[in-house]
Amino acid sequence: MQYLKDALKRKVASQIMRAPHTFVLLDFDGTLVPIMPKPEMVHLRASTKKLLEKLSKNARMSLGIISGRRLEEIKSLVGIKGLVYAGNHGLELEGPDFKYTHAKTKEFKRILKEIIPVLQPLSKIFPGTFVENKEITLTYHYRLLDPKWVETCRKEFVKRLSKWLDNKLIKVMEAKKALEVRPYFTWNKGSAVRWILLHEDPASFPIYIGDDKTDENPFKALKDRGVTIRVGFDRNSAAQYFVKDNDEVVRLLSFLAILSNTRQK
């Protein structure tokens, strides 16, 4: 994993310039916006939005937002028409001319309905924690919990889910100060990114930027094909490059915008 400094940026730029079409795929929380104590506190800065709009209007560039949030939520948080959006880690996909929901999601929604009342009491037992129902997946946030209770809380969470875990109906995944309940079948941000590229633009050159464990799947999926960038250094990450923070992501996007202008001339 190398730091994406100016010299490297120029190298990446020349790859983009050579490609007939570039597909910029971005995670949202922790990538385009800083992580906030509660997911509802997050908003996209007007200047970042403008930048994304500019990029999306470029004929030789496509833009996709790949998030763990619900599709409708991520669409309204970004609020730009004509992009490809992936919600719930790619279980729900939508673009200007398509809509896709993974075939097994209906059955999984039913399972989540059983699970929610079992997990809901945890927010009373462990103050500061809460369950976010994302319809197709579920996130249990413990960022505001007293650190001395975290281990107990996580154990209780898994214990309450043992029936579904033992029957291989669900998976519990790690997120940043959160645990996620997801379908047992393998469909992740990596599968979503592959699906999007295959259906939308098989010949394009992909750039993926993300910050979390769930972004490791797209990092791996695109390893031999495009440019993968992690927000924050992690020696174990499969991403090729890293930038230090959200501001550097925005600067990188400005750089891409300038680049696409140059290319249009």
Ligand SMILES: [Mg+2]
């Ligand atoms: Mg993220």
